[in-house]
Amino acid sequence: EIGVRLVGSEMCIRDRAFLSRMRNLCGEIMQDCCHYLKEDYDIGAIFYLVGSGAKNLIVQNASLSIDLDYNLEIVRCEDFEDCRNLKECARKSFNKALNERDLGDCEDSTSSLTTGEIHFVRGNPTEFSMDVCIVCRDTEEDFYRLIHKKTGFTYRDEYYWNKAPHSAGIQKKAKYIKKRGKWQLVRTQYLNIKNRYLRQNDHDHPSFICYIEAVNNVYNARMSWK
Secondary structure, eight states: OEEEEEEEEEEEOOOHHHHHHHHHHHHHHHHHHHHHHHHHOEEEEEEEEETTTTGGEEEEEEEEEEEEEEEEEEOOOOOOEEEEHHHHHHHHHHHHHHTTTTOOOOEEESSEEEEEEESSSSSSSOEEEEEEEEEOTTTTOOOEEEEOOOOOSSGGOOOEEEEEEEOOOOOHHHHHHTTOOOOHHHHHHHHHHHHHHHHHOSSOOOOOHHHHHHHHHHTTTTTGGG
C-alpha cells in the first residue's frame, strides 16, 4: 500500500486520518531500525518525533510534500566517539527497515538520514519523507547531533558530534508555556522560522532545531505575554 519516488511557504496539515496513518508507518520503520541496531551492532537507541511532528505542527510546503522528523538517540554503544561507525550502523539499520517495505535506501546527508518521497497507493496521495537525526545527550541534558562533513573523498570525510544550540531545559520551557496556555505562540513562531529558512534556501536547520528556536523565543518573551 505504499510506494516511493525520489525526487515557497508552508502550511499546516489537517487530514487527521492521513497523519495518523503516516505516523504509524514511520513509527514502525523507526522501531525496526532500533531493533536492527541492537541485534546487528549491539547499539542501544530510542526514537521519537521532534519538531513539527511531535507537537501537532506538521507542515506542508509548496511542492505538496511533508517532512516528518525523528531523533534517533544513541543511549548505549561501545564508543560514542566513533562517529563514523555510529552513522554507518544507523544508515544500514535504517535501510534494512526501509527495504523490508520495498522502499529505497536513504540518503546520507550532513546532519540526517533522509528517505525518498513516500506515498500511499490508496487514500490520500500526499507524498511524505522521513528525516532522521542521530543524537545523544550529556549529563546536563544538552543535545548533540552527529554530523557527517563530506569532502568529496569518502576516506577524508569527517564525523563528529555538534552541540545543538540552547537545547538544555527545552522540555521544561515547553511545559511552562503549555501550562500557561500560550502554545499557539510556539506554533506561530515555528512556522515563521521554518518559512524564513525556506526563503533563504537554508537546509542546515532541521525541524528539531527550528522547534528549539521557537520554544526559546516564546519562553524568553514571557514577560511580555498578555
